[in-house]
Structure formats: structure tokens, C-alpha cells
Amino acid sequence: MGRYDRYILSQLLVLFGFFSLVLISVYWINRAVDLFDSLIADGQNLAVFLEFTALSLPQIMLTVLPVSAFVATLYIFNRMISESELVVLQTAGMGAIRLLRPIIIFGLVLATLVSILAHVLAPAARSQFNDRSVEVTQDMTGRLLREGQFIHPTGGVTVYIRDITELGEFRDVFLQDRSSASSETTYVAQRALLVRSEAGPRLVMFDGLAQTLTPEDQRLSVVEFDDFTYDIAGLIEAPDSRRYDLGELSTPVLLAADPDFAAEQGFQRKQMQFEGHSRIARAIFVLMVPAIAAATLMLGSFSRFGVWPQILLAVTLIIPLQITWNAAEAVALRDGGHVWFVYAQPALATLIVTGLILWSMRARRPRRQVAA
Structure with missing residues (x-):
């Protein structure tokens, strides 16, 4: 050269x-x-x-x-x-x-x-x-871990968490589920934890109550609970297997x-x-x-x-x-x-x-x- x-x-x-x-x-x-x-x-x-x-x-x-x-x-x-x-x-x-x-x-x-x-x-x-x-x-954790805000992780569901401790415990939880046309359920709990299982993430709430409203007859049912598990895996709309796109194929x-x-x-x-x-x-x-x-x-x-x-x-x-x-x-x-x-x-x-x-x-x- x-x-x-x-x-x-x-x-x-x-x-x-x-x-x-x-x-x-x-x-x-x-x-x-x-x-x-x-x-x-x-x-x-x-x-x-x-x-x-x-x-x-x-x-x-x-x-x-x-x-x-x-x-x-x-x-x-x-x-x-x-x-x-x-x-x-x-x-x-x-x-x-x-x-x-x-x-x-x-x-x-x-x-x-x-x-x-x-x-x-x-x-x-x-x-x-x-x-x-x-x-x-x-990852529903990223969607739920926002304290002091009303968030909507999916249609018909509203979540509010007043405080999140350093250990990841939720304080004063409000969850309203309006995804079903036949009923509307509101959960209120003093504390809650987000846990993982083989079937997906679960929200475990302690010391709270569940209020279920039936729109047809306007009947309100109130149930107190010491602990209650709410399945949030159904909120995740994801396919069982991911499809490829052309850009990632060799x-x-x-x-x-x-x-x-x-x-x-x-x-x-x-x-x-x-x-x-x-x-x-x-x-x-x-x-x-x-x-x-x-x-x-x-x-x-x-x-x-x-x-x-x-x-x-x-x-x-x-x-x-x-x-x-x-x-x-x-x-x-x-x-x-x-x-x-x-x-x-x-x-x-x-x-x-x-x-x-x-x-x-x-x-x-x-x-x-x-x-x-």
C-alpha cells in the first residue's frame, strides 16, 4: 500500500x-x-x-x-x-x-x-x-409497582397502591375488576404481596374485603377475608409461543x-x-x-x-x-x-x-x- x-x-x-x-x-x-x-x-x-x-x-x-x-x-x-x-x-x-x-x-x-x-x-x-x-x-410487577397512582394494567381493571415498602410489600391496596359484564368486584386490603407461581403471578391480599355488585339487580355482596389470592396471570395477553420475525432469522x-x-x-x-x-x-x-x-x-x-x-x-x-x-x-x-x-x-x-x-x-x- x-x-x-x-x-x-x-x-x-x-x-x-x-x-x-x-x-x-x-x-x-x-x-x-x-x-x-x-x-x-x-x-x-x-x-x-x-x-x-x-x-x-x-x-x-x-x-x-x-x-x-x-x-x-x-x-x-x-x-x-x-x-x-x-x-x-x-x-x-x-x-x-x-x-x-x-x-x-x-x-x-x-x-x-x-x-x-x-x-x-x-x-x-x-x-x-x-x-x-x-x-x-x-412482567406485571413493573406495571403494578407504582405507588400513589391509579393505573390500568388492562381493560376493566384499576389498581391503586398507597405505599410500597422496601421489602416489596404493598400497603393499602385497591383493586377494581370490571372485566366481567355480569358483575363488578372491588377488593380493598391493608397489605398485599405479589408472588410468582408455575401458573403465573398472583396477588395475595391480607385483611381486606371484597364487594361484588351485580348490575342486573343492583345487589351488593360484601365478603371479609383474612387472605385472598387474585390471579393476575389472565391479565397478560401473551401467546404461548413467540413467533419469529424476518429480521431475527439467520x-x-x-x-x-x-x-x-x-x-x-x-x-x-x-x-x-x-x-x-x-x-x-x-x-x-x-x-x-x-x-x-x-x-x-x-x-x-x-x-x-x-x-x-x-x-x-x-x-x-x-x-x-x-x-x-x-x-x-x-x-x-x-x-x-x-x-x-x-x-x-x-x-x-x-x-x-x-x-x-x-x-x-x-x-x-x-x-x-x-x-x-
């Missing part, structure tokens, strides 16, 4: 890391706000919130890294043009392919990183995220698309195959992203007015690539579609890079003087 390659790569990696950190922070904060509303408001603690936000990072990185690589490459080559470094290198005899060699190496590094994220880290994080979501959904499973497994999980085979091939196509595409930015700016030269036309062209070239991806997804998933259309985007990106390189080489080729 020559001095030029090391210089460009070092600059690219530094700026790529900086832009990635900024963009990931922005996306992470946006994601964290949504998770904060759904978790903290549901009674979960800060540790659960941080765990969920950390598990969302691999998917955020998959979205952000290509953008960071594109912006970093534009910045580096724009600076090289403004400081006449690119003109000097081209005058010294460096061709377009030689100038793009560190960009291709950077693209290979980026493609490797995206492949690891897409095939390993993102599915593992997604699987863990879904498992923890089920656990949090089934790439070999997606590519194989076993018909029995797909039918069991409610997937279509073409959906599974498209998801698997899209992970491969994404890694190929990001290889071309920095090359498009660099090759486009190589079309320009030093100018006091800058190279904004070339930058605008580079950004414009990304738009049809995104349109191609959306169209390929629609075609691949429709009836009779083929999943191989997912590779249309990286193929078009390769054609664009090839065309830009040929255009740059032709623009730099000296014209022959015509003899008079």
Missing part, C-alpha cells in the same frame, strides 16, 4: 468515524424517545430502557454507515480539489483507477462491516430484543426458506428469500457508495466557485438507486416475482461507477493537435 493510499484511508476512517458517531447519536436519540415513552411510562426501570436502546444500535448502524461513508468521501475529495491536491496528483500521471484504489479498499472494509452487522449482530440483537419484549410484556434459514417453517410462522417463502438476499445485496451496494462519491468529484477540477455541481450530481445519483431498490422489492414480492431483482440496485451502482470512471478518463485524456 503506497503513501497516497495510507493518506486517503486514514483521512476516510477518521471522518467516517466522526460522521457515523454523529448520525448514530441522532438516530439513537430519536429511537430512545419512543422507547422511553413505551417502557418508562409502563413502569420499567432505567436498566431495561438502556438495554432496549442498546439492542437497537445494530439496526441503526446498518442504516447510518452507508450515509456516513458517502458524506466522508465527498468531504475528502472536495477538500483535495479545493487545496489543488487532486490536480497535482492527476498532473503527476495518476489515473482515475489509481486514485480510486484507496476508495475501493475503504469500500471493502465498509462492506465487511455491513456484512457482519447484517448477518450476525443485527439478527442476534433483534432476537434478544423480541425475547426481552415478551418478558417485559409478561441468513441460511432465510435463503433455505423451508416451506413448513414458513407456514408455521406465517411467512411467504419469497419474503424469507428476499430478506436473505437483501442482506447480501446491501453489502455489495455499500462497496459502491464511496466510489460513486469519489468518481463524481473526480469529474471536476479546481475552481474558485467550488465543485457544488459535482456534489449535487453525486447526491442525485443516489436517488435512482433508492428508487431501484423500492421497485425491486415490489417486483420481487409480488405474485410471480423473483427475488433476484434485489441485486438490481448494486448492479446499477456498479454501472454508474464504471461510467463515471470512463467519463473521467476520457475527460483527462489529452487531445491530439491537428496539423495545419
